[in-house]
Amino acid sequence: MRAVLCKAFGPPESLVVEEVPSPQPGPGEVVISVKAASVNFPDVLIIQDKYQVKPPLPFSPGSEVSGFVKAVGEGVTQAKPGDRVMAFTTYGAFAEEVKTEARRLLPLPPGMDFATAASFGLTYATSDFALRDRGAVKAGETVLVLGAAGGVGIAAIEISKALGARVIACASTDDKLAVCRQHGADETINYLTEDLRDRIKQLTGGKGPDVVYDPVGGPYTELALRSIAWRGRLLVVGFAAGEIPKIPLNLTLLKGCSIVGVFWGEFTKREPQKFAGEMRQLAAWFAEGTIKPHISARFPLDRAVEALQMMAARQVTGKVVIEVP
Numbered sequence: 576m577r578a579v580l581c582k583a584f585g586p587p588e589s590l591v592v593e594e595v596p597s598p599q600p601g602p603g604e605v606v607i608s609v610k611a612a613s614v615n616f617p618d619v620l621i622i623q624d625k626y627q628v629k630p631p632l633p634f635s636p637g638s639e640v641s642g643f644v645k646a647v648g649e650g651v652t653q654a655k656p657g658d659r660v661m662a663f664t665t666y667g668a669f670a671e672e673v674k675t676e677a678r679r680l681l682p683l684p685p686g687m688d689f690a691t692a693a694s695f696g697l698t699y700a701t702s703d704f705a706l707r708d709r710g711a712v713k714a715g716e717t718v719l720v721l722g723a724a725g726g727v728g729i730a731a732i733e734i735s736k737a738l739g740a741r742v743i744a745c746a747s748t749d750d751k752l753a754v755c756r757q758h759g760a761d762e763t764i765n766y767l768t769e770d771l772r773d774r775i776k777q778l779t780g781g782k783g784p785d786v787v788y789d790p791v792g793g794p795y796t797e798l799a800l801r802s803i804a805w806r807g808r809l810l811v812v813g814f815a816a817g818e819i820p821k822i823p824l825n826l827t828l829l830k831g832c833s834i835v836g837v838f839w840g841e842f843t844k845r846e847p848q849k850f851a852g853e854m855r856q857l858a859a860w861f862a863e864g865t866i867k868p869h870i871s872a873r874f875p876l877d878r879a880v881e882a883l884q885m886m887a888a889r890q891v892t893g894k895v896v897i898e899v900p
Contacts, residue, residue: 576595576596576634576671576672577592577593577595577671577877577881578592578670579581579591579592579635579636579637579670579732579840579876579879580592580593580595580633580634581632581879582632582633582634583632584622584624584632585623586623587884587887588884589881590622590636590780592877592879593899596623597672597689599605599646599674600646600647600648600651600674601648601649601650602648602650603648603649603651603673603676603677604647604648604649604676604677605645605646605647605651605674605675605677605680606644606645606646606647606672606673607642607644607645607660607673607674608634608643608644608645608647608672609640609642609668609670609671609695609899610641610643610689610693610770610898611640611641611642611655611692611694611897611898611899612637612641612669612693612896613639613693613694613697613726613894613895613896614811614883614886614894614895614896614897615638615639615672615697615698615726615886615889616725616790616886617638617665617861618636618637618653618669618703618757618883618886619693619886619887620756621636621666622636622701622883624865626780628665630665630732631675631764634666635667635668635669635673636666636667636668636883637647637664637666637667637668637673637696637698638664638666638668639664639693639696639798640661640664640693640761641659641660641661641662641683641689641692642660643656643658643659643660644656644657644658644660644680645721646665647677647722649750651677652675653677653680654680658682659682659689660680660681660683661680662679662681662696663679663696663840664696665845667820669719669876669879669897670740671899678830680763681854685862686857686862689872689898690718690896690898691867691868691870694726694870694893695857695861695894695900696854697878698727698729698788698837698868698894699730699734699747699868700732700839700843700850700853700854701727701812702727702730702731702734702788702812703730703734703808703856703857703894704735704837704842704853705774705788705812705839706718706731706788706790706810706838707738707853708837708838708842708849708853709771709808710786710788710808710810710835711835712735713739713785714738714739714740715740716740716741716744716786717740717741717742717743717779717782717785717786717788718731718735718741718742718743718788719743719775719786719802720732720742720755720760720788721745721766721787721788721789721790721791722790722815723744723745723751723752723755723801724746724748724751724752724754724792724869724892725761725790725815725891725892725893726880726891726893726894727790727812727813728744728755728788729754729758729893730868731861731867731870732744732755732758732760733757733758733860733865733866734860734866734868735810735885736865737860737865737866739760740786742759742760743761743762743763743764743775743779743784744756744763745764745765745771746763746765746766747766747767747889748767752765754871754892754893755809757869760761762855764778764853766795770830771799771802772789772798773796773803774812775799775802775891782804783803783804783805783807784802784803784804784807785803785804785806785807786807786808786809787807787810789809789812789813790813790815791813791814791815792814792815792817792818792819792820793811793820794816794817794820795816796809796811796820797822797823797826798823800822800826800830800832800834801826801870803830803832804832804833805830806831806832807830807833808833808835809832809833809835810832811835811836811837813835815889822834829894836899856883864866868894869892869893870896871889871891871893871894871895872893872896873895873896873897873898874895874896874897875897875899875900876897876898879899
């Protein structure tokens with residue numbers, strides 16, 4: 576089979592596509608014939624040895640995949656060859672076949688194609704856990720979404736709207752903000768051409784947002800926190816800007832606010848029953864048409880490097896998908 580390989584840590588252009596042996600499932604494992612895999616920002620970090628997970632070399636990046644079950648290992652009863660599934664693999668998905676633990680599989684909801692499935696689980700489940708569980712968003716509240724045109728950002732917009740919240744979307748270009756409005760954002764801020772704090776103040780009548788959804792980090796975190804409402808919640812989702820901000824803790828005292836960590840991967844391990852309920856709600860919203868991933872580009876496996884370069888350059892709107900015919 577063919578696979579995208581990271582043989583030495585470095586930028587996307589250091590990756591190669593080569594023939595490798597097909598994986599064989601061990602006890603509790605399955606092998607998936609890959610139909611689609613989506614690109615996420617951690618994929619860019621993991622190939623540069625900048626992510627908390629550090630796989631041994633060589634390895635394939637790719638953490639979110641969909642396809643058919645090809646083979647199952649000893650003791651696997653929840654899946655069988657031919658099943659249409661999606662999975663969270665942490666790494667390994669940018670290949671024609673990938674091996675993973677059976678517990679990481681989810682069946683495709685009715686009516687969901689492979690590209691959508693590969694773009695659905697990680698982004699929407701992360702945002703749902705952030706907003707419903709960690710942020711306790713309520714109808715009528717205002718949610719400020721940083722990096723709103725990315726995969727998790729668009730998911731955060733749609734889920735916030737499903738919960739009855741007002742959404743202010745922040746992104747770096749007017750084209751990206753137009754996509755945010757298409758997915759339900761009530762107001763938008765271009766934080767490269769507008770003063771973020773002044774615009775937040777205008778759009779909230781001086782009150783500030785009740786919840787800040789922050790997958791970006793960098794300089795925007797503190798600006799958003801200084802604008803947050805009394806008893807607001809800042810959701811720490813990630814650091815796509817590359818810089819982990821150092822927050823003056825006196826701001827939490829002055830605002831009576833909370834800084835809340837969102838570690839979705841650990842949540843799925845520690846609270847599997849709640850995670851299963853989360854996925855049922857997301858599947859129901861998808862069936863209703865309330866949520867739907869925005870796929871802005873598709874690449875074949877041989878052009879996976881281009882997909883990762885787009886993500887590294889922050890040129891992605893919504894999701895980019897690698898498809899395997």
